[in-house]
C-alpha cells in the first residue's frame with residue numbers, strides 16, 4: 642500500500658543533532674531534562690528552560706543582566722516572572738471575537754514545554770541552541786483553542802557581549818492565521834530612577850495604564866517615575882537604555898514592528914503574586930520588541946521570522 646509522504650517541516654531541522662552535552666574548546670553546552678546552559682570562554686553564559694523556552698539568565702562575567710523574580714515558578718505551572726518569556730500567538734489579554742479569544746494571557750508559547758532541536762557553535766565563538774514547538778507538544782485543550790497547523794523554531798545565540806533571540810513561525814496548514822509575537826525581556830538595571838530609554842521619541846503609543854488611549858511620545862529620554870505600560874507602534878529598530886550618558890543596553894529588533902515599555906512600579910507589583918522582592922521593580926525595565934499593535938498574517942505554507950539582539954555595554 643502506498644504511504645503518503647509527510648511534507649518536511651522546519652521542525653525537522655537539527656532534529657538529528659546529538660542530545661549529549663558537548664564542549665568544544667571552552668564553549669560549553671550543558672543540558673538536563675529541564676534546561677540548557679550555554680557558556681563561552683569570555684565568561685558569558687545563558688540559561689534557557691525548556692518550559693516556555695524561557696531565557697532565565699544571561700550573564701557576562703558573573704554579572705546577571707536579566708531580572709528574575711525570586712518567587713517565579715520555573716516548572717511550567719505558570720509563566721516565568723522574569724527573564725525573556727516568549728509571547729505567542731497573542732499579546733494579552735486576548736481580544737473577544739477573534740480566534741485567540743479563549744487562549745491564556747500572552748498565549749501558550751511561554752507555558753508550553755518546547756523540544757530541544759539542536760545546537761551549533763560558530764567560528765566567531767558564539768553558541769546557539771534551537772527549540773521547537775508544534776501542535777504535537779500542546780495539551781488537547783490548548784490545541785482545540787487554537788487549531789492551526791503551526792511550527793515555531795526559537796533560536797538563542799550567545800555572544801561575548803550580546804544575546805540574540807530569533808523566532809521562525811511556519812504555517813503548515815491550508816488556511817491563513819493571524820498572530821502576535823513578542824520577546825518580553827526583563828532587563829536588569831541598577832536603579833529605575835536613574836535610567837532613561839531612548840529611541841521612542843515622537844512615536845504614537847497606546848497607554849495601557851490610561852485605558853488603552855493613544856498618545857504621542859515627546860521625550861527624547863523617557864524616564865520611568867510611575868507605573869508604565871505602553872505599546873509604541875512602528876518603532877525604530879534600535880532602543881537604548883542608558884544611565885546618564887552611559888549606555889547600558891541596546892535592544893535591536895529585526896522584522897518586528899513595535900516596542901512595549903513596561904514597569905509595574907510600586908503599586909503594580911502589589912497585584913502580582915509571583916513578584917519578589919516587591920522592591921525588585923527598581924531593578925528592572927521591560928523593553929519588549931514584537932509585532933503586537935496589529936495582527937501578523939501568515940499565509941498557508943509560508944514562514945515568517947523576527948528577532949532581537951540584546952547588547953550589554955559593560
Ligand SMILES: O=P(O)(O)OC[C@H]1O[C@H](O)[C@H](O)[C@@H](O)[C@@H]1O
Pocket residue numbers: 720733746747849870871901902903927929
Ligand atoms: O503578568 P503578565 O501576564 O506576565 O504580563 C506582564 C505585562 O506584559 C506586558 O508588558 C503588558 O503590556 C502588560 O500589560 C502586562 O502586565
